Amino acid sequence: MLSDLWNVRVGDVLELGESILGVVLAATEDGEWIPVRYVSSRRRLELVGQTDLAHVDEVQAVFSFAHN
Numbered sequence: 001m002l003s004d005l006w007n008v009r010v011g012d013v014l015e016l017g018e019s020i021l022g023v024v025l026a027a028t029e030d031g032e033w034i035p036v037r038y039v040s041s042r043r044r045l046e047l048v049g050q051t052d053l054a055h056v057d058e059v060q061a062v063f064s065f066a067h068n
Contacts, residue, residue: 018044021040
């Protein structure tokens with residue numbers, strides 16, 4: 001589990017609870033919350049396409065595709 005979200009980048013994919021995946025839309029402003037767009041969910045299909053704030057405690061994994 002992450003302690004903060006400062007190193008998460010725009011475009012990273014977060015695995016949240018209940019097998020939900022969200023794409024990061026903007027950088028965190030406080031290290032605890034980050035805006036995401038839900039792109040996949042096995043149990044909560046109504047979430048797909050919606051945007052929300054994800055809390056650091058919800059993040060189970062970060063998949064980064066950025067190349068620097």
